[in-house]
Amino acid sequence: MKLLLTFSRRGQKDSGREPVIARVVKETGVLINVEKANIDSTAGEVLIDIPDSDADLVRKHLVDMGVTVRVMENAIVLDEAECIDCGACISICPQEVFSFDDEWRLQVNAARCVLCGRCILACPHSALSQLG
Numbered sequence: 001m002k003l004l005l006t007f008s009r010r011g012q013k014d015s016g017r018e019p020v021i022a023r024v025v026k027e028t029g030v031l032i033n034v035e036k037a038n039i040d041s042t043a044g045e046v047l048i049d050i051p052d053s054d055a056d057l058v059r060k061h062l063v064d065m066g067v068t069v070r071v072m073e074n075a076i077v078l079d080e081a082e083c084i085d086c087g088a089c090i091s092i093c094p095q096e097v098f099s100f101d102d103e104w105r106l107q108v109n110a111a112r113c114v115l116c117g118r119c120i121l122a123c124p125h126s127a128l129s130q131l132g
């Protein structure tokens, strides 16, 4: 399950420099895969991937630390009626989410998506969108 974490270092309950992810890993024993991170001195946005079975535990710890947690489901959604199988999304995606099948029809492996949004901008037919 992918979780999008947003936090303000000023708003954190503990030390403003607390390493949020490291602390949750230490306290829960859950291995957290960080897929995307955008952090500066005052705030941060981090996309993590964790086993579904650990989601409640991790979420509780994060919320207790003052982190806003959003569950990201169906990260990228393809509108097949709009897709013209042009392949623009295949070339731009850094995660190899898209591919063609044997008949040159677009296939989507959404589990690999890190929500960078590049494919949405690149699609000439507005066939891609992001749900969360």
Ligand code: SF4
Residues within 6 Å of the ligand: 076, 092, 093, 094, 095, 096, 097, 112, 113, 114, 115, 116, 117, 118, 119, 120
């Ligand atoms: S949002 Fe980024 S990672 Fe996800 S499918 Fe689009 S280009 Fe790939």
Ligand code: SF4
Residues within 6 Å of the ligand: 078, 082, 083, 084, 085, 086, 087, 088, 089, 090, 106, 122, 123, 124, 125, 126, 127, 128
């Ligand atoms: S860029 Fe858009 S139209 Fe082209 S293959 Fe990808 S989803 Fe389909």
